[in-house]
Amino acid sequence: MLSKxxxxxxxxxxxxxxxxxxxxxxxxxxxxxIGSVGTLFDKAMTFVTGARADHPWLICxxxxxxxxxxxxxxxxxxxxxxxxxxxxxAIQSGDHLPVRLAPxxxxxxxxxxxxxxxxxxxxxxxxxxxxxxxxxxxxxRLDEKDKHVMIMCGMSAAFSAxxxxxxxxxxxxxxxxxxxxxxxxxxxxxxxxxxxxxGIASMAGAVxxxxxxxxxxxxxxxxxxxxxxxxxxxxxxxxxxxxxxxGTEHLYKRFLKNPFLRVFAGGCIVVLLTALVGxxxxxxxxxxxxxxxxxxxxVRPEAFLVKILFTAATLCAGFKGGEIVPSFFAGAAFGxxxxxxxGFSPTLCTAVGMISVFCGVTxxxxxxxxxxxxLFGYTGVPYFLLSVxxxxxxxxxxxxxxxxxxxxxxFKTNYINRKTS
Numbered sequence: 128m129l130s131k132x133x134x135x136x137x138x139x140x141x142x143x144x145x146x147x148x149x150x151x152x153x154x155x156x157x158x159x160x161i162g163s164v165g166t167l168f169d170k171a172m173t174f175v176t177g178a179r180a181d182h183p184w185l186i187c188x189x190x191x192x193x194x195x196x197x198x199x200x201x202x203x204x205x206x207x208x209x210x211x212x213x214x215x216x217a218i219q220s221g222d223h224l225p226v227r228l229a230p231x232x233x234x235x236x237x238x239x240x241x242x243x244x245x246x247x248x249x250x251x252x253x254x255x256x257x258x259x260x261x262x263x264x265x266x267x268r269l270d271e272k273d274k275h276v277m278i279m280c281g282m283s284a285a286f287s288a289x290x291x292x293x294x295x296x297x298x299x300x301x302x303x304x305x306x307x308x309x310x311x312x313x314x315x316x317x318x319x320x321x322x323x324x325x326g327i328a329s330m331a332g333a334v335x336x337x338x339x340x341x342x343x344x345x346x347x348x349x350x351x352x353x354x355x356x357x358x359x360x361x362x363x364x365x366x367x368x369x370x371x372x373x374g375t376e377h378l379y380k381r382f383l384k385n386p387f388l389r390v391f392a393g394g395c396i397v398v399l400l401t402a403l404v405g406x407x408x409x410x411x412x413x414x415x416x417x418x419x420x421x422x423x424x425x426v427r428p429e430a431f432l433v434k435i436l437f438t439a440a441t442l443c444a445g446f447k448g449g450e451i452v453p454s455f456f457a458g459a460a461f462g463x464x465x466x467x468x469x470g471f472s473p474t475l476c477t478a479v480g481m482i483s484v485f486c487g488v489t490x491x492x493x494x495x496x497x498x499x500x501x502l503f504g505y506t507g508v509p510y511f512l513l514s515v516x517x518x519x520x521x522x523x524x525x526x527x528x529x530x531x532x533x534x535x536x537x538f539k540t541n542y543i544n545r546k547t548s
Contacts, residue, residue: 147315150276150315150316150319151315151319153263153267153269153277153280153316154280154315154316154317154318154319154320154323155319155320155323156263157260157263157277157280157281157284157316157320157323158280158284158319158320158321158322158323158324158326158327159323159324159327160259160263160284161255161256161259161260161263161280161281161284161285161288161320161324162284162285162287162288162320162323162324162325162326162327162328163288163327164229164233164255164259164285164288165252165255165256165284165285165286165287165288165289165324165327165328166288166289166324166327166328166331166333168233168236168248168251168252168255168285168288168289169248169288169289169328169333170331170333171233171237172236172237172240172248172289175237175240175241176240176411176412178241179240179241179242179243179407179410179411180407183407185241185242185243186242186243186397186398186401186407186410187398188242189242189243189244189394189397189398190390190391190392190393190394190395190398191394192238192239192241192242192244192394193390193391193393193394193444193445193446194387194390194391195238196235196238196239196390196445196446196447197386197387197390197445198387199231199234199235200231200235203227203231205225205227205228205231210250210254210447211250211253211254211257211449211527211528211530212528212529212530213228213254213530214253214254214257214258214278214282215303215304215528215530215531216530217257217261217275217278218275218278218279218304218310224257224258224261224278225258225261226258226259226261226262226265227258228254228258229255229258229259229262231447232251232254232255232258232447233251233255235446235447236248236251236447236448236449238447239441239446239447239448240411240412240448242394243397243398243401243407243410243411244394244397244410244411244441244442244446244448245397245409245410245411245413245434245437245438245440245441245442245453246411246412246438246441246442246446246447246448246449246450246453247412247448247449247450247451247452247453247454247455248289248290248412248448248449248452249286249289249290249449249451249452250448250449250450250451251447251448251449252282252285252286252288252289252290252449253282253285253286253300253449255281255285256280256281256282256283256284256285256286257278257281257282257285258281259281259285260277260278260279260280260281260282260284261274261277261278261281263277263281264276264277264278275310275313276310276312276313276316277316278300279300279301279304279310279313279316279317280300280313280316280317280320281320282296282299282300283296283297283299283300283317283318283320283321283324284296284320284321284323284324285324286299286300286321287320287321287322287324287325287328288324288325288327288328288333289328290335290336291325291328291333291334291335291336291501292335292336292497292498292501292502293321293322293324293325293501294321294497294500294501295494295497295498295501296321296324296325297314297317297318297320297321297322298317298491298493298494298497299489299491299494300313300317301313301314301317302491302493302494303489303490303491303494303528303531304531304532305531305532305534306490306491306526306531306532306533306534306535306537306547307533307534307535308534308535335501336414336502337501337502337503338417338418338421338478338502338503339421339474339503339504340421340472340474340475340478340503340504340506340507341421341424341474342472342474342475343472343475343506343507343510344471344472344475346509346510350471350510351509351513353469353471354471354475354476354479354510354513354514355513355514355517357462357465357476357479357480357483357514358479358483358513358514358515358516358517358518358521359517359518359521360461360465361458361461361462361479361480361483361484361487361514361518362483362487362517362518362520362521362522362523363521364431364457364458364461364480364484364487365454365458365483365484365486365487365488365518365522365525366487366522366523366525367435368435368453368454368457368484368487368488368527369488369525369526369527369547369548370525371435371436371439372435372438372439372442372443372450372527373529373548374439375439375440375443376439376443379392379393379443379444386445389444389445390444390445390446392444393440393441393443393444393445393446394444394446396440396444397410397437397440397441400433400436400437400440404433408430409430409433409434409437410437412448412452412453412456413434413452413453413455413456414452414455416430416456416459416460417455417456417459417477417481420459420460420462420463420473420474420477421459421474421477421478424463424466424467424473424474424477425463425467425473426460426463426464426467427460428464430460430464431456431457431458431460431461431464434453434456434457434460435453435457437453438450438453450488450527451485451489454484454485454488454489454527455481455484455485457484458480458481458482458483458484458485459477459478459480459481460480461480461484462476462477462478462479462480462481462483463476463477463480465480475507475510478499478502478503478507478511479507479510479511479514481502482495482496482498482499482511482514482515482518483495483514483515483517483518484518485498486515486518486519486522487518487519487521487522487525488522488525488526488527489526489527489528490519490522490526490531490533490547492515492516492518492519495511495515495518495519496511496512496515499511499515519537520537520538523537523548524537524545524547524548525547525548526547526548527547528547529546529547530546531546531547532544532545532546532547533545533546533547
């Protein structure tokens with residue numbers, strides 16, 4: 128005869144098992160649905176990027192494309208869309224995340240890339256996956272808290288399908304919301320959704336981004352000091368990246384209050400900058416540039432600054448896309464420059480620069496480490512670990528996303544619960 132306490136324990140274990148089965152099913156559905164959409168998005172992005180490379184004159188249509196993007200958002204009453212900030216707010220405080228944002232971000236990001244705006248794709252994937260995850264949660268009649276988990280599942284699935292880093296994708300959606308606190312209740316759903324989405328993308332022929340570091344020096348005191356200096360400088364670059372984007376957004380809104388005028392002017396600025404540069408190195412996401420840094424170990428000294436300027440001019444004007452790959456670009460350019468000037472393995476410094484600036488702008492050290500493993504392998508682990516640690520601490524309370532909360536101090540075990548600058 129079982130005691131009352133034993134019966135209660137069995138009952139609780141049964142309910143936990145039912146909940147686990149439920150989330151396995153829901154996360155598989157999320158991975159299949161959003162992974163398929165993310166794979167389609169990846170194919171479309173590859174197509175429009177190739178089209179722009181074949182027809183460079185398309186850059187002249189960027190201001191008109193900006194008007195079309197803002198017009199679509201107005202027609203669907205989404206003119207106040209805050210991008211990834213809205214997705215983060217939806218998880219933190221239950222803000223409404225309409226599913227209609229999914230086709231909007233899909234088409235507007237493709238338009239931005241086709242016409243030569245400087246933007247990434249992973250940030251768009253977070254918004255795409257988050258809105259689809261929210262819609263799926265509503266369809267399944269989940270309560271508010273479970274819907275938050277579905278949003279994180281969607282973010283992980285879309286990120287994984289698009290960038291090919293399932294480990295980092297599974298953790299990023301849990302880590303980026305509140306710095307210092309991980310939403311571990313979403314661990315199993317996000318892991319399953321990420322892996323399923325990665326499988327969908329792989330079956331569709333998507334090739335994950337990987338890079339080879341040609342020279343990794345022995346990890347000594349001297350090399351540790353050099354990589355620490357690079358990480359400290361990259362933390363400053365990440366602050367510059369965030370301040371430039373936020374400052375440019377403020378300037379646009381101050382002097383160009385009408386969003387149509389703002390996006391048209393922004394498009395004209397990007398066209399003018401492109402003409403001044405003389406080529407389209409800084410347009411689009413910039414993964415080709417990163418590959419050249421890794422292979423050729425050469426870079427123009429001003430490249431990281433120019434990419435930041437292009438990205439700020441594009442995204443802050445109202446064009447759509449992500450900030451993550453541009454941060455990779457800026458970090459890779461700065462890291463390669465550091466390596467060339469110091470003679471310390473420019474390819475390793477390129478990789479460390481990428482990861483360090485990404486960590487600084489997102490405040491996500493665990494995700495940064497996982498991305499370094501998936502992009503560059505495990506040989507350079509001591510360098511990645513040291514650089515991520517310094518970049519996370521010294522980037523302060525700056526960040527790409529205003530909705531992101533710093534729950535615990537980076538310097539003491541203090542609860543501060545403040546938003547990023």
